[in-house]
Each structure stands twice: as structure tokens, then as C-alpha cells.
Amino acid sequence: MSPEDQFQIFEFVRSLLDKNLSGQDMTQMIKQWLDKTFDPSWHVVIIDGSYWISYSHLPEQSLQFRLKEKCYLVWRTPKY
Structure with a gap:
């Protein structure tokens, strides 16, 4: 991702x-914005604490960051 x-x-x-959005509202808003801005099909997870994850994604279509x-x-995964 650039x-x-x-x-x-x-x-x-x-x-x-x-x-001051709920976690559910925030994930929905981020997903809708990503789908509209960068084309579908995006997945969004917000985590409070430690995590371990394995997942598949399109090349160069993944981002993880910490904010507060x-x-x-x-x-992003392929559209089917």
C-alpha cells in the first residue's frame, strides 16, 4: 500500500x-469509507489490547496501526 x-x-x-462512536459504528464507517474510496471488499478490525492474527489479503492491500x-x-480481499 502506498x-x-x-x-x-x-x-x-x-x-x-x-x-465518540461505538466500536461497531466506527468499524462500519471505516469499512464503508474504504469500500467507497478504494473499491470493495475491505475488512476492518479494532482491537483493545494484544492480538495475534493470520489472514489472507490482496498484495499491497493491508494496513495495521496503533492509534491511542x-x-x-x-x-482487502478479492471481489467475488
């Missing part, structure tokens, strides 16, 4: 933090 796309995702997530107390994972 640094520009990573920054765009990071900034969008950061813009949602002040809205939460970890954000987004990745």
Missing part, C-alpha cells in the same frame, strides 16, 4: 476519534 494511501486511511480513522489505546487492522 504511503499516501496509508496516510489517507490513518487520517480518516483519526477524524472519527472525536465523534487501540489497534486498527484493515485489509
